[in-house]
Amino acid sequence: MPTKFGEFTLHAYKSLVDAEPHLALCCGGIGERDDKGATIVHNEPVLVRVHSECLTGDIFSSMRCDCGQQLNDAMYMIQAEGKGAVVYLRQEGRGIGLHNKLKAYSLQDQGLDTVEANIELGFPPDKRDYGIGAQILRDLGLRKLRVLTNNPKKVNRLEVYGLQIVEQVPIQVPPNEANRSYLRTKKEKLGHLLDET
Numbered sequence: 256m257p258t259k260f261g262e263f264t265l266h267a268y269k270s271l272v273d274a275e276p277h278l279a280l281c282c283g284g285i286g287e288r289d290d291k292g293a294t295i296v297h298n299e300p301v302l303v304r305v306h307s308e309c310l311t312g313d314i315f316s317s318m319r320c321d322c323g324q325q326l327n328d329a330m331y332m333i334q335a336e337g338k339g340a341v342v343y344l345r346q347e348g349r350g351i352g353l354h355n356k357l358k359a360y361s362l363q364d365q366g367l368d369t370v371e372a373n374i375e376l377g378f379p380p381d382k383r384d385y386g387i388g389a390q391i392l393r394d395l396g397l398r399k400l401r402v403l404t405n406n407p408k409k410v411n412r413l414e415v416y417g418l419q420i421v422e423q424v425p426i427q428v429p430p431n432e433a434n435r436s437y438l439r440t441k442k443e444k445l446g447h448l449l450d451e452t
């Protein structure tokens with residue numbers, strides 16, 4: 256698939272527990288198979304982003320969050336590197352789904368922060384699961400990862416299935432007036448490593 260950042264090979268993964276297919280956008284030979292159909296294993300560290308779907312940010316360029324910009328930055332950085340993968344997981348709204356995310360936005364407009372709004376709706380602050388993302392990375396032939404994220408918890412949760420995280424690479428979007436308090440909550444309540452909020 257040609258993109259404005261460069262060309263990616265797309266792989267779709269069907270999971271037994273999720274309705275929508277997860278995607279891997281790869282470049283530089285990641286995910287390729289040999290003549291016998293076996294995955295080519297990469298023992299060197301590879302730059303990856305495990306991105307959870309955010310329809311409002313990724314598609315409609317919402318400025319309530321930093322997701323769309325992070326996705327674009329990750330695609331750009333991986334192409335600049337010449338090799339890597341973006342794994343796109345279909346877990347909208349930190350795992351609570353689009354409809355509930357919009358309800359949470361409505362509560363945030365009434366003064367709750369993103370964590371309080373999820374709890375008010377009966378959900379944990381972050382319901383995302385990275386196990387499937389780790390399995391996809393392993394299936395792509397990856398073993399050592401340089402992970403594009405500001406979220407230390409994501410790093411811990413990806414270190415399964417024989418994957419080793421050798422570096423956490425920051426991916427920071429400058430805050431705007433619409434997402435500043437959201438980013439501050441991610442930093443203060445969810446432990447994200449953000450400089451400028």
Ligand SMILES: [Zn+2]
Pocket residue numbers: 309311312313320321322323
């Ligand atoms: Zn978002």
